[in-house]
Amino acid sequence: MRLADLDTPTLILDRRRLQANIARISARAHALGVELRPHMKTAKCAEVARLATEGHSGGITVSTLKEAEYFSEHGFNDITYAVGIAPAKLARVAALQARGARVSVITDNVKVAREIGARARALDARFEVMIEVDTGDGRAGVGFESDEVTAIGQALHEAPGVALRGILTHAGQTYGCQGVDGIAAVAEAERAGAVHAAERLRTAGLPCQVVSVGSTPAATHARNLEGVSELRAGVYVFQDVFQAEIGSCALSDIAVSVLATVTGHHPERGEIVIDAGGLALSKDRSTASAPRDVGYGLVVDSGCGDTLPEMHVARVSQEHGIVKAASGALPFDRLKPGTRVRILPNHACFTAAAYDGYHVVDGATDDVIDTWARVNGW
Amino acid sequence: MRLADLDTPTLILDRRRLQANIARISARAHALGVELRPHMKTAKCAEVARLATEGHSGGITVSTLKEAEYFSEHGFNDITYAVGIAPAKLARVAALQARGARVSVITDNVKVAREIGARARALDARFEVMIEVDTGDGRAGVGFESDEVTAIGQALHEAPGVALRGILTHAGQTYGCQGVDGIAAVAEAERAGAVHAAERLRTAGLPCQVVSVGSTPAATHARNLEGVSELRAGVYVFQDVFQAEIGSCALSDIAVSVLATVTGHHPERGEIVIDAGGLALSKDRSTASAPRDVGYGLVVDSGCGDTLPEMHVARVSQEHGIVKAASGALPFDRLKPGTRVRILPNHACFTAAAYDGYHVVDGATDDVIDTWARVNGW
Numbered sequence: 001m002r003l004a005d006l007d008t009p010t011l012i013l014d015r016r017r018l019q020a021n022i023a024r025i026s027a028r029a030h031a032l033g034v035e036l037r038p039h040m041k042t043a044k045c046a047e048v049a050r051l052a053t054e055g056h057s058g059g060i061t062v063s064t065l066k067e068a069e070y071f072s073e074h075g076f077n078d079i080t081y082a083v084g085i086a087p088a089k090l091a092r093v094a095a096l097q098a099r100g101a102r103v104s105v106i107t108d109n110v111k112v113a114r115e116i117g118a119r120a121r122a123l124d125a126r127f128e129v130m131i132e133v134d135t136g137d138g139r140a141g142v143g144f145e146s147d148e149v150t151a152i153g154q155a156l157h158e159a160p161g162v163a164l165r166g167i168l169t170h171a172g173q174t175y176g177c178q179g180v181d182g183i184a185a186v187a188e189a190e191r192a193g194a195v196h197a198a199e200r201l202r203t204a205g206l207p208c209q210v211v212s213v214g215s216t217p218a219a220t221h222a223r224n225l226e227g228v229s230e231l232r233a234g235v236y237v238f239q240d241v242f243q244a245e246i247g248s249c250a251l252s253d254i255a256v257s258v259l260a261t262v263t264g265h266h267p268e269r270g271e272i273v274i275d276a277g278g279l280a281l282s283k284d285r286s287t288a289s290a291p292r293d294v295g296y297g298l299v300v301d302s303g304c305g306d307t308l309p310e311m312h313v314a315r316v317s318q319e320h321g322i323v324k325a326a327s328g329a330l331p332f333d334r335l336k337p338g339t340r341v342r343i344l345p346n347h348a349c350f351t352a353a354a355y356d357g358y359h360v361v362d363g364a365t366d367d368v369i370d371t372w373a374r375v376n377g378w
Numbered sequence: 379m380r381l382a383d384l385d386t387p388t389l390i391l392d393r394r395r396l397q398a399n400i401a402r403i404s405a406r407a408h409a410l411g412v413e414l415r416p417h418m419k420t421a422k423c424a425e426v427a428r429l430a431t432e433g434h435s436g437g438i439t440v441s442t443l444k445e446a447e448y449f450s451e452h453g454f455n456d457i458t459y460a461v462g463i464a465p466a467k468l469a470r471v472a473a474l475q476a477r478g479a480r481v482s483v484i485t486d487n488v489k490v491a492r493e494i495g496a497r498a499r500a501l502d503a504r505f506e507v508m509i510e511v512d513t514g515d516g517r518a519g520v521g522f523e524s525d526e527v528t529a530i531g532q533a534l535h536e537a538p539g540v541a542l543r544g545i546l547t548h549a550g551q552t553y554g555c556q557g558v559d560g561i562a563a564v565a566e567a568e569r570a571g572a573v574h575a576a577e578r579l580r581t582a583g584l585p586c587q588v589v590s591v592g593s594t595p596a597a598t599h600a601r602n603l604e605g606v607s608e609l610r611a612g613v614y615v616f617q618d619v620f621q622a623e624i625g626s627c628a629l630s631d632i633a634v635s636v637l638a639t640v641t642g643h644h645p646e647r648g649e650i651v652i653d654a655g656g657l658a659l660s661k662d663r664s665t666a667s668a669p670r671d672v673g674y675g676l677v678v679d680s681g682c683g684d685t686l687p688e689m690h691v692a693r694v695s696q697e698h699g700i701v702k703a704a705s706g707a708l709p710f711d712r713l714k715p716g717t718r719v720r721i722l723p724n725h726a727c728f729t730a731a732a733y734d735g736y737h738v739v740d741g742a743t744d745d746v747i748d749t750w751a752r753v754n755g756w
Contacts, residue, residue: 008464083641139698172695376732
């Protein structure tokens with residue numbers, strides 16, 4: 001099969017770029033002396049997980065129980081479900097464990113911690129739990145200096161059927177950084193906060209085997225991870241325009257793109273219409289806060305080589321993308337109706353979620369060498 | 379099955395509200411003396427299409443060929459594919475027609491019009507085509523007063539194997555209106571523009587059987603559709619917070635909602651965390667331009683009755699929603715971890731697209747009476 005045979009819009013994955021991205025972060029984890037537990041929320045794909053865990057323990061991170069179930073079926077049975085657990089979901093966790101998976105869950109709430117103990121008894125199950133601490137992101141987690149760290153730790157440790165595994169944090173504020181030094185400073189704050197929380201558990205006589213940190217920017221630029229046991233990062237496998245803008249990668253590292261077709265010309269407005277709109281690209285606007293705002297994605301040629309002169313998807317409706325040039329004229333002659341282009345996504349995790357799978361290419365060729373499935377939903 | 383048994387996040391559809399929304403627009407079409415061709419891009423569901431076409435011809439509108447194929451398999455064989463056709467897609471259209479469907483496609487480009495003729499010959503097929511005109515939306519379509527209307531009409535009419543069906547327009551600028559009078563004025567401009575384009579075709583001796591207009595706001599508030607043959611509207615079946623904000627409906631008409639669970643409390647920031655994030659709600663930010671900005675959705679109680687005191691999803695990451703109160707304090711006691719809430723979507727078409735189907739309820743009860751599938755993708 002060739003790219004030219006595919007209906008549009010559709011999702012393309014460049015295996016060569018994928019492998020280079022994976023090799024880079026894998027080497028970073030080895031150099032920093034930590035385990036790598038790649039976050040599968042981005043790729044949601046067993047083939048990608050196999051590549052990303054090569055040379056590491058095989059442990060992965062997931063964002064949904066559906067991912068946990070899918071990856072367990074595909075042989076990945078050391079799983080951290082890194083979104084605060086809703087107690088009602090523990091029945092699915094117990095079912096996974098009964099089928100041989102080891103699943104760690106997280107919480108930042110003492111009432112939930114107690115409820116996990118109650119559910120362990122009710123379900124005759126054993127749950128492994130980490131305490132989520134906040135190291136500056138302000139999304140979830142108890143403050144790493146808060147007394148709640150030890151209160152939750154005690155509640156978990158005292159409950160029969162519950163094992164306190166350690167501390168987990170995600171310094172998502174790396175996404176607000178621009179440049180290597182800013183990211184490295186956040187990565188150090190994340191490390192120090194997580195290690196501090198872990199020390200508080202240990203001082204209180206509580207177990208803390210795992211200290212888990214990470215995001216793609218931090219994994220790329222952290223200078224020291226002393227006291228940390230494992231690194232989680234996800235979007236690095238694909239990268240995206242936002243990651244390029246904040247300094248995690250170059251545009252030429254981006255491994256996923258949407259193949260689209262030109263359907264209309266509006267020279268009077270300086271606009272070209274393509275058949276990739278808000279559903280095909282997602283409505284993520286990450287780059288709105290980046291130095292270069294590329295709207296809903298950056299337009300490159302169908303070989304994913306040349307960046308066309310600063311063309312981006314300026315507006316979307318459900319199935320329409322409106323392409324504009326940031327400066328200069330749009331190349332209407334080169335982009336006649338029917339011409340294929342590729343869109344580099346703002347945020348790969350969101351764009352990929354609209355598709356059931358990937359058409360895999362190996363570099364800038366027209367040959368589709370494989371099709372890999374994704375797991376979506378909950 | 380009861381709502382309490384469902385894993386979260388998941389999508390709930392209130393059939394009672396759905397039927398009332400459908401009855402309202404169906405009656406509007408009858409009163410205005412036009413055919414109703416509901417746009418299935420919102421629901422993408424055969425059960426909804428059956429309800430929405432009751433008392434009308436059975437014709438539907440779709441936004442993807444995957445929808446066209448799905449609906450044809452479910453017995454809907456009068457289909458308008460209302461997104462500018464990429465010529466390479468005509469092979470799929472021909473295949474649909476060979477299986478008994480009548481599919482109209484649209485274009486706003488004279489080169490595409492000629493290519494449709496070439497593909498009709500190459501595929502030994504016959505294509506029915508409408509000319510998309512722009513009546514002020516500025517997305518797609520040739521200007522309704524432009525000479526291109528007749529140029530495209532001539533190109534289509536002259537091509538063996540191509541039937542020129544008429545004029546289609548979508549005055550999406552109704553979405554920029556606030557209030558009934560503004561919407562009615564845009565609906566009149568849409569009507570007048572489409573009728574003008576149709577008259578130009580007829581004056582040039584070209585056929586123009588169909589004059590197709592519509593959007594949910596226009597369908598709700600148009601005062602006169604003289605010269606128009608059919609009305610397309612889509613989101614009205616579900617409605618959403620944005621439609622309520624611009625005056626298409628009341629909040630109590632919104633038929634779809636996301637069921638979510640509270641997973642964390644952050645009283646120090648006045649925030650509650652739920653397990654419905656950017657994938658479960660979509661990153662659509664339609665209400666950013668509305669009088670009341672509800673972020674990524676409005677939070678209501680699990681029975682979808684009371685609107686909790688101005689609570690909305692202020693921020694999202696992939697699987698986290700951060701709930702804040704617009705004014706006053708969050709009811710932390712009422713929303714303990716584990717409590718279920720529902721989120722009324724900003725934009726129903728985008729939120730629904732994250733799910734494979736609907737859990738159907740009938741009013742404010744806990745009983746799930748049915749599960750209806752959706753078709754996603756391309």
